[in-house]
Amino acid sequence: MKFIQQLAASILNYRDRIAFHINGVDYTYAQFLYKIEGIRGSIRSQIPDDEKLIGLVTHDDLESYAAILALWFEAKAYVPVNPKNPAERNLQVFRQTDTSFVLDSKPDGSLNQFELINTAELGDESDLSVLKPVEDPSKDLAYILFTSGTTGLPKGVPITYSNMQGLVDAIDADEPFNLAPDDRCLQMFELTFDFSVVAYLFPLLAGAGIYTIPQDAIKYLYIFKLIKEQRLSVLTMVPSIINYLRPYFGEINAPSVRYCSFGGGALHFDLAKEWSNCLPNCQIFNYYGPTEFTVYSGYYPYHKETANKSYNGIISTGSPLKNVHYLVADENNKEVSDGITGELCLGGIQLTPGYWKNPERNKKVFFNYEKNGEIIKYYRTGDLCFKDEAGDFMYVGRADFQVKIRGYRVELAEIEYHVKNVMKQKVNVVAIDVLNRLENAELALAFESNNFEIDYIMDYLKEQMPPYMIPSHIEFIAEFPHSLNGKIDRKKLRTYFKL
Amino acid sequence: MDKEQLLLKITEAFSKVLEHNNFELQNETTANDVDGWDSVTHMMIINEIENLFSIKFQLMDLMNMQNVGDLVAVLEKELASKA
Numbered sequence A: 001m002k003f004i005q006q007l008a009a010s011i012l013n014y015r016d017r018i019a020f021h022i023n024g025v026d027y028t029y030a031q032f033l034y035k036i037e038g039i040r041g042s043i044r045s046q047i048p049d050d051e052k053l054i055g056l057v058t059h060d061d062l063e064s065y066a067a068i069l070a071l072w073f074e075a076k077a078y079v080p081v082n083p084k085n086p087a088e089r090n091l092q093v094f095r096q097t098d099t100s101f102v103l104d105s106k107p108d109g110s111l112n113q114f115e116l117i118n119t120a121e122l123g124d125e126s127d128l129s130v131l132k133p134v135e136d137p138s139k140d141l142a143y144i145l146f147t148s149g150t151t152g153l154p155k156g157v158p159i160t161y162s163n164m165q166g167l168v169d170a171i172d173a174d175e176p177f178n179l180a181p182d183d184r185c186l187q188m189f190e191l192t193f194d195f196s197v198v199a200y201l202f203p204l205l206a207g208a209g210i211y212t213i214p215q216d217a218i219k220y221l222y223i224f225k226l227i228k229e230q231r232l233s234v235l236t237m238v239p240s241i242i243n244y245l246r247p248y249f250g251e252i253n254a255p256s257v258r259y260c261s262f263g264g265g266a267l268h269f270d271l272a273k274e275w276s277n278c279l280p281n282c283q284i285f286n287y288y289g290p291t292e293f294t295v296y297s298g299y300y301p302y303h304k305e306t307a308n309k310s311y312n313g314i315i316s317t318g319s320p321l322k323n324v325h326y327l328v329a330d331e332n333n334k335e336v337s338d339g340i341t342g343e344l345c346l347g348g349i350q351l352t353p354g355y356w357k358n359p360e361r362n363k364k365v366f367f368n369y370e371k372n373g374e375i376i377k378y379y380r381t382g383d384l385c386f387k388d389e390a391g392d393f394m395y396v397g398r399a400d401f402q403v404k405i406r407g408y409r410v411e412l413a414e415i416e417y418h419v420k421n422v423m424k425q426k427v428n429v430v431a432i433d434v435l436n437r438l439e440n441a442e443l444a445l446a447f448e449s450n451n452f453e454i455d456y457i458m459d460y461l462k463e464q465m466p467p468y469m470i471p472s473h474i475e476f477i478a479e480f481p482h483s484l485n486g487k488i489d490r491k492k493l494r495t496y497f498k499l
Numbered sequence B: 001m002d003k004e005q006l007l008l009k010i011t012e013a014f015s016k017v018l019e020h021n022n023f024e025l026q027n028e029t030t031a032n033d034v035d036g037w038d039s040v041t042h043m044m045i046i047n048e049i050e051n052l053f054s055i056k057f058q059l060m061d062l063m064n065m066q067n068v069g070d071l072v073a074v075l076e077k078e079l080a081s082k083a
Helices: A003-011 A029-046 A063-073 A086-098 A161-172 A196-208 A221-230 A239-243 A244-252 A270-278 A359-367 A412-422 A454-462 A490-494 B005-019 B040-053 B060-062 B068-082
Strands: A018-024 A025-028 A053-057 A078-082 A101-104 A115-118 A140-145 A155-160 A184-187 A210-211 A232-235 A259-262 A284-286 A299-300 A326-331 A340-350 A366-371 A372-387 A395-397 A402-403 A409-410 A429-435 A440-446 A472-476
Touching: A003 A029, A003 A063, A003 A161, A003 A196, A018 A029, A018 A063, A018 A101, A025 A029, A029 A063, A029 A115, A029 A210, A053 A366, A063 A078, A063 A196, A086 A232, A115 B068, A155 A161, A155 A440, A161 A196, A161 A284, A184 A221, A196 A232, A210 A395, A221 A232, A221 A239, A221 A340, A221 B040, A221 B060, A232 A239, A239 A270, A244 A270, A244 B060, A270 A284, A326 A366, A326 A372, A340 A366, A359 A366, A359 A372, A372 A454, A412 A440, A412 A454, A429 A490, B005 B040, B040 B068, B060 B068
Parallel strands: A018 A210, A053 A078, A053 A101, A078 A140, A101 A115, A184 A210, A184 A232, A232 A259, A259 A284, A440 A472
Antiparallel strands: A018 A025, A140 A155, A284 A299, A326 A340, A340 A372, A366 A372, A372 A395, A402 A409, A429 A440
16 A cells, blocks of 8 residues: 555654654654554564454554554554543444454553553664565555444444545645645644544654644643644644634734644634634645545635635535545435535545444445446435535535534434433433533533432443533423424523523 | 632632532642543633633743642732733
8 A cells, every 4th residue: 555655665764853742752753663663563473464453542652653553564453442431432442343452552451351462662673774564455444433323332434545545645636735844743633533643644654743732731722832832833623622722812923834724623714714813824724524534525725815715604615635526415315406405425435435333324324326427435424515606515514413522523312322321210301512602512411300410320421421422511491492393492402501 | 819819719710610619729739630620611710710800811821830829820920910
């Protein structure tokens, strides 16, 4: 696979340059290589060839990134879990993927039923002048990420090496975005979140530096610190993160930043405009793309004077990348005319082979459609869009009850599922998203009942779901508001929450 | 205003945002010691304190804050520059 060879070449070429800046410490590409080769040695001696899906406990350290590259150079896939998530959820992930080997640089004993490889002590300096990746059949998987599922079980999205090559080719073909070895790039994402892939992959391919956020730091303040002290030049971020800095935008002037890529949630026009004033030399990209389509499928190049197309205050998602097919479809998978709102469907080489062991879900969201004499497999994203006369796609809203919390996809039904699973009271409960004073989405639970003790419910939720999925606001409402057609009026329900 | 009074008022801001008062703020207190004090509520607390004292923190100061002691020190600095 071409990008794997390119990664190997880049690591060898730039051995004296900074690859990572983690928790205040710089690591060169040579140090990175030493770690990668050490971990590869253990993989080769301990893991059988046919074991492809390897667990990775993600930390903010060099070992976690080296483990990913080591697995790729050995033609295996990483299945990341976050040690801050409940143990039960992480076990569910490994059970679903039949994972038996796990790489971890800080084992805490919670995963002792697996074959653990402690990556902290590993390193190999026998010969750091060559780096030969194992040749891999392109259909093999590169990673599997799990996102919130409506049935209470996390949903696995497998991504192949071909999917990734498709992403790399599409970004390479795109003129405006080109990283160089002297770029200093922000990597603010947990490795269980697919946005992290572009935040480490493209800098590594270019021999650039990757600047991470310590796990217990307040992200938005640390980002400001990195921009200021390390003069970052490339930012990749979710819009909600800079909402927190908004009251202080007047103090931010970062001429070093040349690219700022947004993704993982709607980018509001007024926020983009104010933020662009803080970055006088910066091009802003509003990327769009679900995990199922290998991070990015397209983007809109925002510019406060010349390109600021928006709909309902939300910046356009723009047009598809090279070799990506967009189709706006109705409920029957038929294309609608330009200007008409429908569900955005994506086709092309970056599309996942399908949800992991989930034929029912796959039948629902993937379909074949003939366009210009070619049959293409499409994925229904759940995002409602229309195409304008210039060919740009405008985001309108969601077709279902999925919300974005700090960039993470959350199925409200999954939260309701877990509440109902443990709740002794027989009352209605609804999970909704509400906006806080900084205009960021938070999760709330509404019970149709008089007050009762819910500590046991919250304790249970914390055992089942990652921290970002735990509702932070609770209201008891005697009678839920209903719309004319008899459904619970979620819009009105939100007004009961005073934030 | 002495340190004790400052801490009392800061405590008020914390309870308002966090919707509980199961904590005691001391110089060494960090987010790990207070239930619900996380990166999301942090900015709300800061905002609440700014409103209570009619001041505005500087991002440079917020950036290096590690614990309640740092918060009090920065607040004292702001109050002094206002006076």
